[in-house]
Amino acid sequence: MKGTVVIVGLGLIGGSLGLAIRREHPDATIIGYDRNEKEMRLAKAMDVITKESISLKEDVKKADMILLCTPVTQTERLIAEMSTWVISPQAIISDVGSTKKRIMQEANAFSRKGLSFIGGHPMAGSHKSGVSAAKAILFENAFYLLTPEPSVDKEAVDTLKAWLSGTKAKFLIVEPSAHDEITGMVSHFPHIVASSLVHQVKKYHQQQPLVSSLAAGGFRDLSRIASSDPTMWRDITMHNLDVLRELLIQWQEEMSHVVELLDEQNSEAIYNYFEEAKQFRDNMPILHKGAIPSFYDLFVDVPDYPGVISEITGLLAREAISIVNIRIMETREDIYGVLSISFQTEEDRRRGEACITTKTPYEVFIV
Template identity: 50%
Template sequence: MKKEVAVVGLGLIGGSIALAIKKAHEDVVIKGFDVNDNQLELAKALRVVDETASSLEEAVKTADVIIISTPVVQTEMILDQLSELVLKKEVIVTDVGSTKHSIVEHAKNRLPTNVTFIGGHPMAGSHKTGVSAAKPHLFENAFYILTPEKGVGGDKLTELKDLLKGAKATFVELGAEEHDYLVGLISHFPHVLAASLVNYVSSNNQNEGLNVARFAAGGFRDITRIASASPVMWRDILLRNKRVLLEMIDDLKEELGRIRTHIECEDGDEIYSYFADAKDFRDGLPVRSRGAIPAFYDLFLDVEDEPGVIAAVTQNLASEDISITNIRIIETREDIMGVLRVSFRSESDRDRAKLVLDTYFKTYIDD
């Protein structure tokens, strides 16, 4: 008898998980459900799922595993709905939310004892959204964190990992609170900083007649890219990871106080050490590992501003069947080598492009 998996929420993440399961298991039937009928129909047309359901109850009633792939707030609402339905005995329920403590507690309080809930967080994403952007290798070599509660049997954990093996992710088991602190530190908090920096610059945009936005390109635009993320998503994440982020904001005040004191006292040695320590830690980070914040694969080209240069770049890449996600001429180039930035969807595409374009232009890789 074939195992049945219900995927609730057919966006980029849910669709990619479905494709990864299909790739590794021919004996699994995937039934999809989404409140967006267009996404649901598209998922079936693209063969991301085998069957579709017109309601949550229809999707989950015979499922052996239920994967909730929705934003955190919606996930808690779906857990409430599941608690009122008759589910298959010994069913496994998991999610993909980037905060875990609130969801794990909600599941513990709401789901019946014969249901095994294992929190999940695949730490990968894309600049694209929707099921049409789903791909089975989205999570390859990325961390996939699982947060099983004490008492969850090892057989259930093994069953879930085996189901998800097609994702080719690195599974890591953490406690829910440990997860929220870790992800808060290296993902949630950086998004807060990026948004704060952008808002600070925005508030000074027309200060003393200067159009700051015109010059806030180059490095500034790059280090604040994540501020363009979904406001709805980040509202929900910050509210669900409130305690951790409030502590980090207080700690940052002390950290800024340190460098403020060094500047005020004109202590050159301490200022040097401050930046040297940051450089050493940053330079020691793994280059090829995939972390909590999606990577950007950029190539900078040293080209002359002349007619046809962009066409030459795109034509050479097209001849090798290399797709680009963005191309931009950079006016403010402080600390950036090259005048043209070309962005790619993967590291392999960028590396192939460098080989092609090195023949015609001098290129620089952004790490």
């Protein structure tokens, strides 16, 4: 497709969308805008965009598609401001926010002017941030939720999907309120739980400092998302207050039930509680990308001698298998490896596992 795309916000998501659009539509003009001029220059140097925006207000006049890739609170302000600007009636406007109900209410300002606004949420991310972490493959096989305004016709939705076809994502259309309930359950609520776990350990750390050193294995994996950007999560939480309040009340009821099981000392009931959770989780399609960024980790049991890490990374490099993180596990709980390697995709992890298994004597584990 030919045309002009304006991307507002050149972070991980905006940058990755730019790369995906460029890959599929090399003849398109992609104008990027970010309040941080260094990010704009970096995006241009990385070929994420074809042009840096000089005047966003002027650039949107000629846009065929406008992508608002900013935090949800900032997106609200942008919509309010841009709805007073001159925008082509043929332009499609979308966002990437993790909440949709308030965004769609604000976007009524566009529909009153006859403009097409289609809410969007690509359910993929990374532990890294900024345009330097952008990848064209970030959204592959991820769910990309769309919440079009009722006044938007199917042709506009199809056009948006065509522009975003380079993401290789799976598009689903949902109601804004349903979107916020679903993502509240599988993304926003888990973040609060993860943060509360860290707070509990922080309090216990005052009595027993060793706890922070031993918080490995399961605790590390459960609490990892608590390291995400607090400003972003403050805004997401404020946008989804009603859903999160109800989920937390239900969580308190669930924990009260667990306390009852402990008080009763009913070993059979406690076993059933764990067994039902295991069975349900084992049947979930968790290998698909979801609302919480996935970490495809591989654990390798290696001997402690100089050069062993470079030996393994060298093997992966020769097979052109990219890794995003590598660390030595100083404390091992339920994990038999000492070297932890993180990959961008499940396919990369499978290739890495095959490479290390066939070319070294080391044992490899996935947990």
